[in-house]
Amino acid sequence: MGRGAVTPLVRGHWHEVRAVARGLAKPVASELVDLTHAAGRVLADDLRSLVDLPSADVTAMDGWAVAGPGPWTLRERIVNGRPPGGPLLPGDARGIGTGAVVPEGMTALVRREHGTVREGVLHWTPPDDVRLSRRDVRPRGEELRAGDVVLSAGTRLDPVSLAVSASCGHDAVEVARVPVVDLLVTGDEVVPRGVPAPGTIRDSISPLLTGMTRAAGAAPGEVTLVGDDLPELVRLLRSSTAAVVVTTGGTAVGEADHLREALGIVGATVAVDTIAVRPGGPTVLAVLPDGRLVACLPGNPLAAVVGFLAVVHPALAEMTGRRVGAPPSEVLGVALEPFARATRILPFTRVAGAAVPTGWDASSMLRGLSASDGLLVAPREGSREGEALEVLEPLWRMPG
Ligand SMILES: Nc1nc2c(c(=O)[nH]1)N[C@H]1C(S)=C(S)[C@@H](COP(=O)(O)OP(=O)(O)OC[C@H]3O[C@@H](n4cnc5c(N)ncnc54)[C@H](O)[C@@H]3O)O[C@H]1N2
Numbered sequence: 001m002g003r004g005a006v007t008p009l010v011r012g013h014w015h016e017v018r019a020v021a022r023g024l025a026k027p028v029a030s031e032l033v034d035l036t037h038a039a040g041r042v043l044a045d046d047l048r049s050l051v052d053l054p055s056a057d058v059t060a061m062d063g064w065a066v067a068g069p070g071p072w073t074l075r076e077r078i079v080n081g082r083p084p085g086g087p088l089l090p091g092d093a094r095g096i097g098t099g100a101v102v103p104e105g106m107t108a109l110v111r112r113e114h115g116t117v118r119e120g121v122l123h124w125t126p127p128d129d130v131r132l133s134r135r136d137v138r139p140r141g142e143e144l145r146a147g148d149v150v151l152s153a154g155t156r157l158d159p160v161s162l163a164v165s166a167s168c169g170h171d172a173v174e175v176a177r178v179p180v181v182d183l184l185v186t187g188d189e190v191v192p193r194g195v196p197a198p199g200t201i202r203d204s205i206s207p208l209l210t211g212m213t214r215a216a217g218a219a220p221g222e223v224t225l226v227g228d229d230l231p232e233l234v235r236l237l238r239s240s241t242a243a244v245v246v247t248t249g250g251t252a253v254g255e256a257d258h259l260r261e262a263l264g265i266v267g268a269t270v271a272v273d274t275i276a277v278r279p280g281g282p283t284v285l286a287v288l289p290d291g292r293l294v295a296c297l298p299g300n301p302l303a304a305v306v307g308f309l310a311v312v313h314p315a316l317a318e319m320t321g322r323r324v325g326a327p328p329s330e331v332l333g334v335a336l337e338p339f340a341r342a343t344r345i346l347p348f349t350r351v352a353g354a355a356v357p358t359g360w361d362a363s364s365m366l367r368g369l370s371a372s373d374g375l376l377v378a379p380r381e382g383s384r385e386g387e388a389l390e391v392l393e394p395l396w397r398m399p400g
């Protein structure tokens with residue numbers, strides 16, 4: 001189908017829009033990255049163990065490997081990290097440390113505190129309830145077998161997944177390349193630094209969206225304050241090589257002509273043309289001729305957050321192959337009135353274990369989001385107290 005035949009989704013529903021954004025994203029290529037630099041990256045392929053774990057039958061305790069009933073003649077100690085050598089003969093004992101490979105012929109492990117050595121002979125001196133056994137031996141492959149899948153494709157690598165990768169023999173892992181997101185902040189009144197003079201407004205969107213970009217597993221690229229300058233906007237859209245270009249501001253009725261004109265000049269196809277959501281309604285998602293995405297988010301900061309979560313986050317998750325689980329939910333502490341025109345995204349705090357909207361939720365305000373425990377997805381038909389509502393992944397917070 002030619003690009004001209006694509007019909008944009010106009011005032012699409014929240015979940016519908018997110019699905020369209022996912023569908024438009026092209027997976028990025030993968031690369032091999034050393035474990036020490038792979039935290040936060042997304043595994044491109046299933047990771048299989050290269051070894052059995054443990055790799056042989058090993059002890060879980062310090063003591064003696066013994067064969068047969070005691071007392072036992074003490075032989076040469078087994079050295080941790082080396083093969084134990086020949087089989088243990090009945091009546092013999094060898095000292096052994098935690099994690100060392102047990103010798104063939106061993107019938108039991110005597111813990112150090114359960115044996116006494118006198119003149120080269122080991123005697124069994126346990127408390128009453130302890131029997132001679134191999135229960136302190138960890139059998140080969142107890143935890144993992146070579147070839148077992150230990151982490152599946154789409155896993156976001158955290159310290160424990162990196163440790164698991166190392167313990168099963170990997171030095172490096174195949175991960176999705178990190179998509180770059182360029183940010184073009186428009187608006188003549190927007191100032192990049194310092195205390196804003198009356199009538200100007202300090203750019204709060206750059207720190208917000210660059211941080212959210214990182215939290216989504218992508219890398220912020222160029223951040224440019226454009227001003228309301230069509231030729232400059234066109235030039236920047238053309239020169240960007242980022243997987244996603246995010247613009248902010250200039251989406252409102254009338255003003256949007258400016259933005260749409262720029263999209264038209266660079267040959268972009270509009271795929272999402274506003275969303276039935278509040279705030280964030282004026283969000284637009286377009287596809288450049290080479291398949292890269294342009295997300296046009298409203299200039300109001302809370303609306304920009306919602307627009308980012310609606311179209312940029314799902315696209316980035318798809319590009320990096322990140323596994324997306326069932327969305328988390330919260331039990332509502334109050335009833336919500338129907339809001340016929342749109343899904344609402346509401347900052348909430350937990351009060352006695354239930355979610356209550358914070359207020360301060362106008363699209364120009366970050367105060368409500370800043371004080372919140374998260375964002376609720378409130379359906380347009382209203383909700384009952386006690387109902388479970390979906391909440392959004394808190395990309396605007398530091399993890400942990
Ligand atoms: N007549 C109508 N007016 C508006 C409509 C509408 O349907 N009809 N929609 C409203 C909605 S909803 C939203 S959301 C905003 C979208 O505005 P724009 O995307 O055009 O953004 P701007 O006008 O450039 O800015 C809006 C507001 O946000 C401030 N801003 C802009 N950039 C930043 C930044 N980087 N950091 C902080 N604040 C920023 C800007 O100064 C404005 O105050 O339109 C409504 N209007």
Ligand code: MOO
Binds near residue numbers: 279281302303362364
């Ligand atoms: O969608 Mo606007 O973002 O409602 O204020």
